[in-house]
Amino acid sequence: MFTRRSLLNSLVAGGASALLGGSRRLYAAQTAVRRFRIWDNHSHLHSAPGDTPEARMEVLIRCADRLGIERIILSQGYSADLHPTRDQLREENDRVLRAVRRFPERAYGSVYLSPSFLDFSLQEFDRCVRDGPMVGIGELEADMRCNAPEMDPIVERAISMKAPILQHTWLKADGNLPGESTPYDLVELARRHPGANFICAHTGGDWERGIRIIRSTRNICAGIAGFDPTAGVVEMAVRELGPERVVYGSDVGGRSFASQLANVMGADIPDSAKELVLGGNLRRLLTPALRAKGYQA
């Protein structure tokens, strides 16, 4: 069975040495990541090589191992279709279930839903989260902006299981796509549901604005995933939100684990803050759902 200790031991025994090899004097960041328990809140099977969910997941886990990432939260399956049908939603969730089943000690699933198919989405939540192995909702980005009233029953379902919601947000200089959420939309939703926990995926992309938008809404964490590793993002997020409201994620496979991990590893913040951002905060958010299912954090 996978445990943090076994991972660290295997890395110390062979992995880290093999990774550094003849370049043993390389900057300590390559080994420093192994000081932390890293959980990735935002990953997909998109763009990963492989013909099956299991095969794609093997690639993700292989890369996670190289970087000392302990667990990943997987959603959306192969496709990021913004207008999925009911069948597509179910198929993608099934792919996530298959992938996670292949590595049950390394990954958890998060259910993809669409407010356009509310009754179906609530049933899908029950199938995958209430009665299934998944532990969260999202990354949500289908069909309509998240301030829509159709989102309310979905959020209430999440509250019933104390499951966090990962909501896609962007603030694109050239304009968002129709139905694409902004951090402003998420703030509206979060204020209607103070008992829910949200992760603002991408922090709006334009993070200097995104951080400010969510700053006063305390049930939203900044999701550090899915944008260029621009220096300063994590420093600003920790300064403005506090280290308890910043959550590492990668947005693999559109991005790499590595570039997004660098946002935290390269930041001028204390190790205690890095520990929270890299995994502590996500484990706190997931603890009720993990306990309900008998998973060990």
Place this chain on the structure above:
Amino acid sequence: MIVDTNVNISRWPFRRLAGDETPDLVARLRQRNVVQAWAGSFDGILHKDIGGVNARLAVECNTYGKGFLAPFGSINPKLPDWREDLRRCAQDHRMPGIRLHPNYHGYELKDPVFAELLHMAAASGLIVQLVVSMEDIRTQHPLMRVPPVDLSALAEVVKSQPSTRLILLNWWPALREQRIAPLADAGELYFDLSMVEGIEGVARLVEQLPPERVLFGSNFPLFYFEAALLKVQESGLPETRKTMLFEGNARRILPPKAA
């Protein structure tokens, strides 16, 4: 040991950065086991007094990073008398190369001035770095939206200038993977990895190109240095390939004495 082919000194116009004072930049790079950094200047993107930009770059590199920072002067071929800037880079400052920002300087690669610039640079023994983009167009300042350089004409121009040694920096937003190899075949083209993305992205890049054509570049201090470093770690490349990428390939282009 690492040779970083893509760093900048001075100030990014839209944000203060850790490392935007040259002594601090050098200290941070040395701490990360960088033994040489090829440095342009952020000032070269927007300033019109390019002669002043390059003179300051030369002084900063010599004062704070002699033998460590290799200065790559900016050339804007849309400025009057740009050829004098090129001459100064080569002869007065004895720089190993130059850095171009066609999208910020307002010309396309099919413009004859680009071919002339490549020709003159090669004749002067200068390496040319072409910066394809600086940041994600979706997050740019609303009054400063600059798309990546259109590279569709690049292969033809490079074929016409066979002595050119050209390095593409920050190219990922403008090139899909299927276009990389044909471009590399056009001439002596190199690719840095600063903006390469996707799962095992660096490993895929190395598979598609002759391995000596991929260079370590961080885009520091605009990007976290660790991004480039950890992408190599994620790639799982064999040690020999990693050594080439970290140092060997850059050393072949710019041997230590020439730096």
